[in-house]
Amino acid sequence: MKSIIKTENLRLYYGKKEALHGISLEIPEKQITALIGPSGCGKSTFLRSLNRMNDLIDNVTITGTVKINDHDIYAPKTDIVKLRQDVGMVFQQPNPFSFSIYENVSFGLKLAGITDKEEIDARVEESLKQAAIWEVVKDRLNDNAQGLSGGQQQRICIARVLATRPEVILMDEPTSALDPISASQIEETMIKLSQDYTIVTVTHNMQQASRISDMTALFVAGKVVEYDETSTIFMNPKEQVTSDYINGIFG
Numbered sequence: 001m002k003s004i005i006k007t008e009n010l011r012l013y014y015g016k017k018e019a020l021h022g023i024s025l026e027i028p029e030k031q032i033t034a035l036i037g038p039s040g041c042g043k044s045t046f047l048r049s050l051n052r053m054n055d056l057i058d059n060v061t062i063t064g065t066v067k068i069n070d071h072d073i074y075a076p077k078t079d080i081v082k083l084r085q086d087v088g089m090v091f092q093q094p095n096p097f098s099f100s101i102y103e104n105v106s107f108g109l110k111l112a113g114i115t116d117k118e119e120i121d122a123r124v125e126e127s128l129k130q131a132a133i134w135e136v137v138k139d140r141l142n143d144n145a146q147g148l149s150g151g152q153q154q155r156i157c158i159a160r161v162l163a164t165r166p167e168v169i170l171m172d173e174p175t176s177a178l179d180p181i182s183a184s185q186i187e188e189t190m191i192k193l194s195q196d197y198t199i200v201t202v203t204h205n206m207q208q209a210s211r212i213s214d215m216t217a218l219f220v221a222g223k224v225v226e227y228d229e230t231s232t233i234f235m236n237p238k239e240q241v242t243s244d245y246i247n248g249i250f251g
Contacts, residue, residue: 004029004168004198005050010064012045012054019045021222022064027215029167032190032199034209034230037219038250043202046219047170050200051087052080068168085112088161092173094153096145096160101128101137104145104156108164123163131159132189151182158189162197169193171201175208187212206246210234218242 003026012020020042027033035043048054049066052073066073073083085108096104105124114120124141128134133155137148145156154174161169171190175183190199191212203209209216210230217227218241226233226242237243244250 001028001031003027004069005200006065006067006070007046007049008065008067010046010049010066011062012042012049013061014057015059019222020049023224025217025224025227027198027200029198030194030196031214032194032201032212033215033217034213035200035202035217035219036204036206036209037225037245039204041219042222043217043219044172045222047172047200047202048089050168050170051084051089052078053084053089055080081111085164086166087168087170088164088166090154090157090161090169090171090174093177094150094157096148096153096156098144098146100142101145101148101156102141105159105163107160112164123165124159127159127162128156130162130193131155132185132192133159149182151178151185154178154182154186155189158186158193162193166197168198168200171199173202173204176204183208206234218245220245 005027007023007025010020010023011018023046035047037043049062054060054062062074068087097107102124105127106120109120109123125134128137133152136152145153148156175186178186187208193199213230216230216233218225220241226237226239233242234246
């Protein structure tokens with residue numbers, strides 16, 4: 001199993017407060033890796049470290065290494081715009097821009113300097129199909145994306161990420177703001193996408209993690225307590241704290 005993401009002794013500080021305590025993980029390509037754990041345990045902070053979203057926060061210091069395809073993403077010459085095209089992000093709340101569906105999905109392509117109308121059209125259609133919403137919106141591409149339902153908006157956000165053909169998709173609780181039916185549909189889409197993309201997702205939903213992920217990491221207080229195949233984490237965990245968390249004894 002090839003690892004696409006490798007972190008080694010990753011530490012993150014907000015001012016003097018250490019939020020991540022030396023995280024070393026290898027994340028396999030073209031699988032879904034779930035990050036679970038109680039609120040405030042560092043899982044979203046870790047997720048945002050994988051495409052340098054924490055750079056946008058004042059007074060953050062990061063040490064250790066994060067390598068994607070053996071490239072150190074914190075190296076001084078890293079092109080952060082390119083990094084965020086290669087490592088896309090889908091957030092908890094659907095956040096389409098207040099313009100058309102077409103412009104939302106093509107946004108990253110134009111940012112990347114792609115100007116050929118035929119190529120943009122093809123990529124928009126391809127991405128909307130991959131996000132399983134093409135049939136719903138193909139005759140409404142000029143409509144404002146914010147007029148769609150929450151689940152549909154989240155699919156547009158997924159399509160926007162897919163348009164730049166990333167290698168990795170980061171998802172920070174992508175279904176927690178959605179109704180159960182929409183959430184289930186997004187889960188199905190994630191499973192299909194993992195055939196072609198590496199997905200790292202944060203979730204508070206234990207059932208969701210057990211349903212959709214191949215690997216699971218349990219974060220507690222800024223540390224990874226246990227990391228293994230999802231079936232092992234849920235059926236035969238090595239650590240008592242993992243069993244306690246999964247069974248709702250704490251968290």
